[in-house]
Amino acid sequence: MIHTTRRRLMAGAITAMAAVSLGLPAIAQETKESVKAAFVYVGPVGDFGWTFAHDQGRKYLEEQLGDKVETTFVENVAEGPDAERVIRQLAQDGNDIVFTTSFGFMNPTIKVAKQFPDVKFEHATGYQTGSDNMGLYNSRFYQGRAVLGTIAGMMSETGKAGYVASFPIPEVVMGINAFTLAARKVNPEFTTQVVWVNSWYDPAKEADATKALLSQGADVITQHTDSPAPLQAAEQAGAIAFGQAWDMASFAPNAHMTAIVDLWGPYYVQRVQALLDGTWEADNVWLGMAEGEVVMAPFNDKMPEDVKAAAQKIVDDTKAGTYEVFTGPINDDAGEEKVPAGQVVPDEDLLKMDWYVEGVQS
Missing domain, CATH: 3.40.50.2300 (Response regulator)
Structure with a gap:
């Protein structure tokens, strides 16, 4: 479970995050009663590091939005052809949004996003996007x-x-x-x-x-x-x-003096809420300590x-x-x-x- 203090940090970061989003023009969308969100992980959820942090963000998303969101994840996905297969399958399975959470997932995400224009895709730590249904997000580690x-x-x-x-x-x-x-x-x-x-x-x-x-x-x-x-x-x-x-x-x-803690939860809540509200845009954001994403x-x-x-x-x-x-x-x-x-x-x-x-x- 996410520590209570970190829950408060996550909740407090949402407004600040919204303020620094540099979005592309919004596409006309309908509101949704619920959203299916999928996550693609490069490591196991039990790595206690990068993938663990993203999965804590996924759990926080479920806690905050309740029955308005249904989440799934695939762990241990190799960067390359296997990633493309997994991302495509998640799009075919009826997910409204797919978060791909490793640098090497960038090109597979670009390719699949072009093939599924009605599905939203967001890629973490990348620098390229090939369509208006794909956004980028990063953290100033x-x-x-x-x-x-x-x-x-x-x-x-x-x-x-x-x-x-x-x-x-x-x-x-x-x-x-x-x-x-x-x-x-x-x-x-x-x-x-x-x-x-x-x-x-x-x-x-x-x-x-x-x-x-x-x-x-x-x-x-x-x-x-x-x-x-x-x-x-x-x-x-x-x-x-x-x-x-x-x-x-x-x-x-x-030995452990401290650690960089990646708080992805508020960002995931913000993006899924935008889908629910019909206001999702293909943003490209880079968030850090000021926004509460890096603590x-x-x-x-x-x-x-x-x-x-x-x-x-x-x-x-x-x-x-x-x-x-x-x-x-x-x-x-x-x-x-x-x-x-x-x-x-x-x-x-x-x-x-x-x-x-x-x-x-x-």
């Missing part, structure tokens, strides 16, 4: 990565973090960069060693990558993979670490008070719009200036980021 980097920079004794990464796509690259930039604000010599596991969810690979990073001198572990395995390996080694997409403290009560799990009591204060300041300033981690000067990993002093990297460049900041070792 990198804002939370800056909080993690600040903590890492202050607490690391070796000045070296290990980063267990999934795939080198912009979403992951910008997270690595945000983490490293924030850590180097605290310790200019801080480095981040990246290991790519080429999977979103593979506990064995994630654990092995973590152990390798720890053996190379890292005393902080962070991840953009979805199992608790890196945290558990860090716990065994006496290192500190951070959860992914949800509060994973129960798996590593000593931080409780800080571990083992964190020193000055570290907690510094981390909370990043959160508060990000919400207020007075802090942006991607503000120049920023050098790339070759030491060349990439972003001039005072310039903020625009969204369109963040969404196609394919370079690393100084301090990243990949």
Whole structure:
């Protein structure tokens, strides 16, 4: 079940989310008495990370709209041809809207959306859409990565973090960069060693990558993979670490300093309600801390008070719009200036980021 505090956070985020939607012109639609909504997941609902967070959002949708919505989901869907088959089947099964929740589902969603113009489709973390019945939604996870980097920079004794990464796509690259930039604000010599596991969810690979990073001198572990395995390996080694997409403290009560928590529920309620009201539009939104979609799990009591204060300041300033981690000067990993002093990297460049900041070792 979703923690009560997070339920309140979800409910409070709906209005703010609506304010930042940049929609295309609305299509004339009829109101509905009920909606069938389907979700396509890249991992298992029990990963306690990315897919778990989306499924908590699905459950929140059911709680909020009751008998006005009927939901189904398919888990462990491989990115590629299998995704296209699953998405098409869900459209054929009479679903009114299909949420496809992984970057690699983008092209299959575009293809199926064109074939089913009367069904609505929404794709998470993508950048392309091919028809007016397909929308995009994303979360500014990198804002939370800056909080993690600040903590890492202050607490690391070796000045070296290990980063267990999934795939080198912009979403992951910008997270690595945000983490490293924030850590180097605290310790200019801080480095981040990246290991790519080429999977979103593979506990064995994630654990092995973590152990390798720890053996190379890292005393902080962070991840953009979805199992608790890196945290558990860090716990065994006496290192500190951070959860992914949800509060994973129960798996590593000593190592887990905090986590980025993805609150998708209010967005799902907003979009299904729009279908009920006949006002759904093919939006393209990117939401973050200010809208309540990105929040931080409780800080571990083992964190020193000055570290907690510094981390909370990043959160508060990000919400207020007075802090942006991607503000120049920023050098790339070759030491060349990439972003001039005072310039903020625009969204369109963040969404196609394919370079690393100084301090990243990949």
